[in-house]
Amino acid sequence: MWEPPPSERYVMRHARPPRPANLKIYEAHLGIAGTEERIHTYLDFKDILPRIKRLGYNALQIMAVAEHANASSFGYQVTSFFAPSSRFGTPDELKELVDTAHAYGLTVLMDLVHSHCSSNQVDGIAAMDGTDHCYTHGGHKGKQDQWHASLFDYGKYEVLRFLLSNIRWWIEEYGFDGFRFGGVTSMLYISHGIGKHFGHDYHQYFGMDADTESGTYMMLANYLVKRLLPRSGLTIAEDFSSMPTLCRAVDDGGFGFDYNLSVNIPPMWAKLLQEQPDETWSVSRVVKNLQKRRFKEPCITFAESHDQAKAGARTLASNLMDAEMYAHMSIAGPESMVIERGLALHKMIRLVCMGLGGEGYLNFMGNEFAHPDFVDLPSEANGWSLQNAIRRFDLPQAEDLKYKFFEAFDEAMLALENRFKFMASPRYFCSRKDDSDKVVVFEHGDCLFVFNFHPKRSYTEYRVGHSWNENMRVVLDSDEPCFGGQDRLASAHETSFPPLDGWDSRYHSAEMFLPSRTVQVLVRESLLEGGVTVAWRILQ
Template identity: 50%
Template sequence: MSGEKPAVSTYREFADNVLPRIRANNYNTVQLMAVMEHSYYASFGYHVTNFFAVSSRSGTPEDLKYLVDKAHSLGLRVLMDVVHSHASNNVTDGLNGYDVGQSTQESYFHAGDRGYHKLWDSRLFNYANWEVLRFLLSNLRYWLDEFMFDGFRFDGVTSMLYHHHGINVGFTGNYQEYFSLDTAVDAVVYMMLANHLMHKLLPEATVVAEDVSGMPVLCRPVDEGGVGFDYRLAMAIPDRWIDYLKNKDDSEWSMGEIAHTLTNRRYTEKCIAYAESHDQSIVGDKTIAFLLMDKEMYTGMSDLQPASPTIDRGIALQKMIHFITMALGGDGYLNFMGNLVTQNGLTFQEKGTTGAMINADDSGALWTLITCGTST
């Protein structure tokens, strides 16, 4: 949760202090990360230990309900980042080690290497297991019914779609890459069931898929043979911007290449465009603002002196990057919280020697310093 203090803010503080600013800047939807309980804070909420519990770091279930109700009263929809692609490896406080069948060999996860994601250090669900389907589908209904969320962003869909989980695979668009023995049919069927259920329970629900592979018909209705998502994230766009900012001079930027990346999407499948997210800005990298202006922000942004050329260029390019992404990128636009507030403290930080991390949503942005009309 975002707040001014260098600490994890609360659901109520976010609802009272930040939601009105979001509404004032004409956004219509808020997507919340790290809502489900997770013991490892540096996982940004992606190593879930309890799928039916609200993350206690930011408050109680009633506090989260207050946030959602406050957002609805302001005309904002609220999406939850749901993690059904994998689960924490923990045994003591997680699902790992639970038996769900007639024997100790039958658990929520695949056995052996198939049940372990080597890059994420997490367990992988066995979507062919009846109890796993019951568990995950009931989990979606729980968050919709109990907390009145308006939909979900499904994390790690690429990992679910393929047995190889997209690891070390470069997708070229060849249909054999999508429809082969590498396709995880059980997981695809689960996602079809999930989308069918959600749209039956809440016809106006919005469900977004995080998929980097470009799987065809991912965002077509189930009754057409699609997987049923409403939108997919246009994940190539932020990668293009980061590549340009880190590896090319301004004079080398190709507008044709940029325009192709922004408009390269599957026909009749809706996309959400964005210039950066936690994946680019926090996980081992920098925000666009820091890539453009870096340490100059500490000395070149004072009201007591003219802005330095680096700051002038950085602010101008940042505005143009977000504008062209919003204009050409798809059917919706996602803005990463705080990425237009070019103040120090919005980057990846480490506290002490404990390894506890603060991400940009928790890094203490001084919202009271934001002038009217600045996007948050």
Template identity: 50%
Template sequence: MTSSVPTFEEEISPGRVVTMPADGTGLSVIDPWLKSHNDALRERYSIFKKNDEQIKNTLGYEEYTQGWKYYGFNVQKDGSVMYREWAPNAVTASLVGDFNNWDVNAHVMTRNKYGVFEILVKPLAKGKVAIPHGSKVKITMTMPHTNERIYRLPAWINYVTQDLSVSATYDAIFWNPEKQYVFKNPRPKRPASIRVYEAHVGISSPDPRCATYKEFTKNILPRIAYDGYNTIQLMAVMEHAYYASFGYQVTSFFAPSSRYGTPEDLKELVDTAHGLGITVLLDLVHSHACKNVADGLNEFDGSDHCYFHAGPKGRHELWDSRLFNYGSFEVMRFLMSNLRYWMDVFNFDGFRFDGVTSMLYKHHGIGYGFSGDYNEYFGDNVDDEGVMYVQIANHYLHTKYPDVVTIAEDVSGMPGSCRPVREGGLGFDYRLSMAIPDMWIKMLKEESDDDWKMGHIVHILTNRRYLEKTIGYCESHDQALVGDKTLAFWMMDKEMYTNMSDLTPLTPVIDRGMALHKMIRMVTHALGGEGYLNFEGNEFGHPEWLDFPREGNNSSFQYARRQWNILDDPLLRYKYLNEWDRGMQLTEEKYGWLHDGQAYVSRKNDGDKIIVFERGNVLFIFNFHPTQSFTDYRVGVEHAGKYKIVLNSDDKQFLGHGRVDNSTDFFTSPGDWDNRPNWLQVYIPNRTCLLLARN
């Protein structure tokens, strides 16, 4: 490092401060294996700086990120409505709707040199808004050369509805209610330990229909709070024409889905969650867009390259969708404004960025198997503009909102994903540990319990980049979709229909499934990351899979729902799994292992099927053996003293067998054991986990 390169001091872990170069190569100070890629890191950072400076020196971030106050519909003090749209390919444009009887000549828009059309619609009567609330509206444009007239939904529209009795195509609605929701509760502080409840409003009723924001607020938020989750990741909020896309084919980026209610209803949901101390994240789709033309962004101004890349570069072959042109100033403005819109207008607390792998690489991850070779993360593989957008977005969000949370859904594990942008990182707070659920499903499908390798489990659960935070999970929505099964269903299958009643004998299949369900979740929670995620319903072992209404199932809602009724039935055994899940969250809240750094694993014995580790001043002991219990099993521990059981999966309140006395005192003895300075002895029954803490 030469003295001419500016540096900065960074505390990379408690008490450890390092000096980093301010040229984007700070990552190689943390990970020396990256030094051979310093030139690429410098180039990556210079692209970020160039775009960062362009924003600052033109509009400035404050105006650039509030595009919805310039574009779209904005009501003026006198009731006039200013409407603007960016459509550079169009020759003429008019605003049409119910309010002017769809007359293309009534409100002709003017165009500036940047391809922005605008019109100020004046009110017909004093004190009245020029466009009535609830009016249907569209922009109509004529094309160059052909003079063809096209009709589109406004790109910045904040509410769209679907009248299936008329057409499957969405209508844009001018949303300007007299009574708008007023937020009452402040945002919660960013959780030290993030425990995420991944939820979908539409499936949140036991009835075979689409549930609403109001129902979620009334019925589901109290369940989430009771279970001890401090964060909700809300799926499928951005409007999507195809319900079965799970919200990942977005058509209107500024419109909360009208399937579940109004924008005011969503605000109430977020505000109520905040009142319960719960952080709310939006499942954000900026990696691609639905290819719909009539009610999406595709061919918005008649060209194939308004918001997207032209030609094959602008199409995702696997997802059959359009890819944003992150190198465009106006497209970036649209997306950056979209981030701030959800933060400022709806009070979301952050985002889970979907499809990050597609954004970072030119191959979009299609048919590409990442091996961990650092060369895969640099050079021709990488989409520099996609990387730049992710860096700009994260840098801005964390500067503007100090408590914001951003999570990357990325299968590649790009180095620096969860390090600050000024180090050369992407700036996310967390990355989802996508290998963990794959491991559990593979083991349950392909291996007998006797063949489970404790070392392999520990390796997958702890295999993450140094100083980069991850969120561990056993199963997300991906593992619940039709064609796969939840973990509970993999283990108990058809017996969940016949043997989940307390009035029936506990069969070996149910006994095994309940025991392993608890253990798999606990070891993942405690060892798998700096955060934990659960998909709605899986906390109590929701049976079956998830399948949205579609042509292939006769548009049935049978599997597009959550069966809360089976949890609430006091005679059914699902309640035991729910109480165990609650026990995990509340115990973590007390001891804080998720934010305590990586665990020290002292034992991973394949013969005994025992895993022992310490984290957050808790001693975790797992016995995965299908039949063998161990008396006076010796385990190593760092701190001497008296230990007590703080959570026990064999407790009868969790449908265990009650083989361990929770009032037992465990006293340490000095002496090296498993490289720990003290040891104690426990009775650890088969298929049981115990959590001990010093009394």
């Protein structure tokens, strides 16, 4: 029980920031947010907030907030829904963390688990009245064998009251601005989506497998968040099925979420990197998968999240560089073709996801600098070890290591988006996705993105179509030395590209030099007057 005297209770001092139009989320697990082999705390994470702000993120998504007995579950086996996890500190220290994040202008989201509860009967709510159907369904219907969890019965009034009160509690007592609802696919379908392949047939979504009771709960939950926080509240769904109307307003008959997570994107990159040589990549298929989302239903895009960082999975960095990261990340050491390729593609993959994949962006902490190790939380299986329950924030600070190049590009990429806000623009068009040249060209908002994914070929005087009858300037170049690049485009930074005749269904075009495995972003010259000229200069 935590009940300090009124004089010792933390009082919120800072206003909530307004809902970001261009959401850029830093996903974090507080217990591993440090370099020491120990459980880190709410107050420890306060020291990480200036770094998150400096990098350019405007939202913090906190995992494992609600109390959970099994630390290795990443907080997804909740035992006490109204209690902040005591292993990270006191409730007032959580309030202090959220309030400090608000002071930095960060929207704070909670990873909310309302799709199930822990099946623990001693320290959880399962069978709390002696039956197997108090808050949950009884019998086999109340079990999710893949998660070893119990499933809520959303048809019961008291369950709705319990869960909706829980949402209000986290908002009003602890200052959270919104939630990432995990396991939404399991809630949407009586089959929990297991074994189903979702496509264009709407009967898959609205047939007899649809769980109308949990659907009603999600509509109520989203309606409540918007009523309590009309200016700042937002909700994100984790749905693998791409349920139609998931991100339409409740008043329009939708479920009311603001965003869906594009969970299909990380597996695409993993499959590509593990199974296909670079020369055989189909960039048109990559573009198709990145654009595969429903009209006017916003998505959060990401190349990887905590799911790819967990033990047994593989991050983008490990798929690209594997064991080479432990031997050839020194700037002074011998060059490695594996590291050179990994650095180049790591930058390109993250930017193509941000540029083409959705209306918001997410990164799991440490992946911005290609963290070399997976996350393995303490459990009986690993002897309760904390060896891999850390994040090496010291690596990008080391001047002699290449990790700083990964982080520098992440910062410049976010600076570009913060300056031109292309993710919030509904205007985007892909004019070229050439599987032979491995070139992708698209416009998003005021920005022109030009990717050359070819591992060997560089192109001179390559014709690139665009919409603007104006000189174009390079504002981001992945080949810059400050990003670990080869500086093959140095001359292009001080020159502009005059508009030429139309090309690739665009009114105008430019002739450009496209080095292999690089991306350039251009904007029209008039946008650079009276402000920061180019994003890459921020870091010089």
